[in-house]
Amino acid sequence: MDLYTLLKVAHVIGAAVLLGTGAGIAFFMLMAHRSRDPAVIAHTAGIVVLADTVFTASAVILQPITGAALAHLAGYPLLSGWIGLSLVLYVVTGLCWLPVVWIQIRLRDLALxxxxxxxxxxxxxxxxFRLWFVLxxxxxxxVLGIVWLMVAKPAL
Structure with missing residues (x-):
């Protein structure tokens, strides 16, 4: 397997982790919240914080590294076109995700x-919780937009 293919596999796995972990966390937090049981919420939020730390944070760090390496190897300009738009959306995601992580920790502590x-x-x-939900x-x-851009690679 050549370097480009290895990086592409790592990048796709990272995207799947971001999308899957985000959807899973949202589902489990919502279901725990709906129970209105502080013990259930505290336990679920504790697992969610751990999952965000282990999975989401790892993917958040690796995605721009593998993406930049792929763009370089493929000869794509990093700050324009669909890659530039992906980076803008990545920043939007981060600006929402960072407060969400803090909120999840607070939700866990309040429920505990x-x-x-x-x-x-x-x-x-x-x-x-309402702020967490809205963010x-x-x-x-x-993230869905980024995945679409990665797959479609539209001329922008």
Missing amino acids: QAAESGAPLPERYFRL GFPAFAA
């Missing part, structure tokens, strides 16, 4: 405190 004390979830939990839409849409 409620579970340990036997108290209901505080209003702050619900405000943060997921542009982030997920941007």
Whole structure:
């Protein structure tokens, strides 16, 4: 296997990890939230934070490295056309994802405190969850756009 093919496989796997982990995290957090059970939410959010740390963060670091190497080997300009637009969408995703990670940690901690004390979830939990939910839409849409751009490679 040549270097280009190896990088392309790594890049596609990274894209699949970002898309799959993002969708999975959203699903499990939403289902836990719907239970309104602080113990379930705390446990699920703990796993979600771990998954984001292990899987999403790794892919976030490797994607631009493999993407830049692929663009260089293929002779594509890095900051224009579909690659440039992909990078813009990548930044949009990051601007949504970073606060989401912080929010997930806070949701976990608030749910854990409620579970340990036997108290209901505080209003702050619900405000943060709404923000987490809203930030997921542009982030997920941007990742879908990036995947489309990678596959279609439109002339822009």
